[in-house]
Amino acid sequence: MIKLINAALAIVAGVGGMLALFWILNAIVERLPGRWEERLKPYVFIGPAVALVGLFLVYPAVQTVIYSFADKNSQKWVGFENYKALWNDDNFRSALLNNLLWILVVPAVSVVIGLLIAVLADRLRPTSEKVAKSVIFMPMAISFVGASTIWRFVYDTRFAEGDEQIGLLSAITTGLGFDPVSWLRLDAWNVNDFLLMAIMIWLQAGFAMVLLSAAVKGVPEDTLEAARIDGANELQIFFRVVVPQIWPTVIVVFTTVLILVMKVFDIVYVMTGGNADTDVVANIFVEELIEFGDDGRAAAVVVVLMIAVIPVMIYQVRRFRMQEAGR
Amino acid sequence: MTQAAPTVDVDPMGGEGQKPPRAQRFTLGSVVVRATVALLCLLWLVPTIGLLVSSFRSEEAVKEDGWWTVFASPLEFSQWTLDSYDSVIFDQGMGSAFLNSIVVTVPATIIPIMIAAFAAYAFTFMRFPGRDLLFILVVGLLVVPLQVAFVPLLRLFSQYELNGTFLAVWLAHAGFGMPLAIYILRNYMASLPHEIIESAAVDGASHFRTFWSLVVPMSVPALAAYAIFQFLWVWNDLLVALLFLGAGENEVVTINLRDLIGDLGQEWHLLTAGAFISMVLPLAVFFALQRYFVRGLTAGSVKG
Known part of the structure; x- marks a missing residue:
């Protein structure tokens, strides 16, 4: 009970404090002579936002780059030692490869499943469509940790003689007569990686579906009609008429999932802790930072992530400028 | 990737009354x-x-x-x-973690929206040197991985003894959510009819007044969409909570659940109840406000 009251107080204080800040700053600026008021007011409006972005994103980003060239407590410069150490670390290299695999598989499969549902459900009756889409979309509300818990009940395996399987996957495979397999340790052919990716796809396909569905429904009817009159079959219409028109959305979905995949650590962290060759770069960051307390290496891992993101960032800014030019 | 482009005037979730001859497509x-x-x-x-x-x-x-x-x-x-619920809520601390999650999530959702709304207003309706450059910076920051923040911020926070406090998490989430919030709100405000805002200025309304009595009410759909987005994001977050809040008195549901998996990984019955408690609020929000959430997603969805 006390906790609840404290919570309510904290909420009121936090929100009220912010409001008061804006009100006071604004009142001060309004008392200034006319020209100064006009000049300063925009900065009152964007000031807190810029301060937050500066303090929580820009300053740390710069500082992280600096730390990546220093030792674990940032006491002395070590040049590129952190990067060299990472490069020589088998675990990190395997994580890089795993990340590459995640990047290749998860966005593409999410787009394909999302598009499949978007197109197929569009042909169902309205109620069925709504239900089907809600089902696929629902995991979007679930946290990575929650999802991992859910999927533990799919991937669990029992080996002891006479134990019944409580994991769905093992129950199915042993039911079919196969020996029980420890799924998340099965690193041959990266099977365990793919099983972890399945969780991510399960979470993200709904997002892909929603955006692609909007795009598919936005395809003008007359373009389909024209293709039909020209004698195209449904598959041709889909690939030659629908897909080109929704392509921008496909790219949007693909890059969004891609960015998410690059930095997601929760699933690996909770499911395997990076064992059995399943580690990813974002999880190595957490390992270096918390388990090994090596800020230098953790910073270097982040710099690698940042570099990987730069192409997407450039693409993003260019797209935005084109969009603004057309506004 | 965060373009509002695909927001056609259809509900992507489907439903009654919007299916022309489509069924036969x-x-x-x-x-x-x-x-x-x-x-x-x-x-x-x-x-x-x-x-x-x-x-x-x-x-x-x-x-x-x-x-x-x-x-x-x-x-x-x-x-x-x-029994599992009883045990998880009262013996394993999921009950208090649930309250903590609310304490973390509500301010971490409301504060950035307010700050971002002011900034989005300035970016849309005010002219000042550096405006376009600053906004390009915001767009670029949309994709920057959150991880950049932690090493320096952990040190900064420990200087001010903020690690483990709610204040640290509120501030961090407000900062991390800012680019997307500004981006979504500014894109929405840019689509509002400029004449109304200009005529308010002609009538002598101050920016502060115009903002509160005109632009904020008109932007409610975008504000709601972002609010749901940020709410789910903060509630479901593990990384920020893990590094700034950690386990203990102030732990949130994701941390509690992680500990259930880690320490009591074989206590399967506890895991199930714990996971479900951690999911129930976001699922309720999701089902109740799906329409807004979908709109938020289609309006912008890159998160740092």
């Missing part, structure tokens, strides 16, 4: 269509159903055989129990 075997959709839905639902069913079973039952065995005799009410 493609005419592949409709049985195949239905079967495929049904199969995918089943695949998507089964894991969650397994969790839900398991959470109401007794400890022995959960550990002994698969959850699907209940369907042999679902009406045998003696097999259902709330």
Whole structure:
């Protein structure tokens, strides 16, 4: 009970404090002579936002780059030692490869499943469509940790003689007569990686579906009609008429999932802790930072992530400028 | 990637009254269509159903055989129990973690919206040197991985003894959510009719007034969309909570659940109830406000 009251107080204080800040700053600026008021007011409006972005994103980003060239407590410069150490670390290299695999598989499969549902459900009756889409979309509300818990009940395996399987996957495979397999340790052919990716796809396909569905429904009817009159079959219409028109959305979905995949650590962290060759770069960051307390290496891992993101960032800014030019 | 482009005037979730002759658009075997959709839905639902069913079973039952065995005799009410919930909420601290999550999430949702709304207003309706450059910076920051923040911020916060406090998490989430919030709100405000805002200025209304009495009310859809987005993001976050809040008195549901998995990984019955408690609020928000959430997603969805 006390906790609840404290919570309510904290909420009121936090929100009220912010409001008061804006009100006071604004009142001060309004008392200034006319020209100064006009000049300063925009900065009152964007000031807190810029301060937050500066303090929580820009300053740390710069500082992280600096730390990546220093030792674990940032006491002395070590040049590129952190990067060299990472490069020589088998675990990190395997994580890089795993990340590459995640990047290749998860966005593409999410787009394909999302598009499949978007197109197929569009042909169902309205109620069925709504239900089907809600089902696929629902995991979007679930946290990575929650999802991992859910999927533990799919991937669990029992080996002891006479134990019944409580994991769905093992129950199915042993039911079919196969020996029980420890799924998340099965690193041959990266099977365990793919099983972890399945969780991510399960979470993200709904997002892909929603955006692609909007795009598919936005395809003008007359373009389909024209293709039909020209004698195209449904598959041709889909690939030659629908897909080109929704392509921008496909790219949007693909890059969004891609960015998410690059930095997601929760699933690996909770499911395997990076064992059995399943580690990813974002999880190595957490390992270096918390388990090994090596800020230098953790910073270097982040710099690698940042570099990987730069192409997407450039693409993003260019797209935005084109969009603004057309506004 | 965060373009508002695909927001056509249709509800992407489908539903009544918006299906022109569409049903006839493609005419592949409709049985195949239905079967495929049904199969995918089943695949998507089964894991969650397994969790839900398991959470109401007794400890022995959960550990002994698969959850699907209940369907042999679902009406045998003696097999259902709330013991796992009881144990997780009161003995494992999930109850207080739930409250902590609310304490973390509500301010971490409201504060950035307010700050971002002011900034978005300035970016849309005011002219000042550096405006376009600053906004390009915001767009670029949309994709920057959150991880950049932690090493320096952990040190900064420990200087001011903020690590482990709610204030640290509120500030961090406000900062991390800022680019997306500004981006979504500014894009929305840019689509509002400029004449109304200009005529308010002609009538002598100050920017502060115009903002509160005109622009904020008109921007409610975008504000709501972002609010849901940020709410789910903060509630479901593990990374920020792990590094700035950690375990203990102030731990949130994701941390509590992680500890359940880590320390009591074999206590399957506790995991199920714990996971479900951690999911119940976001799922409720999700189902109640799906329309807004969808709009938020289609409006912008890159998160740092």
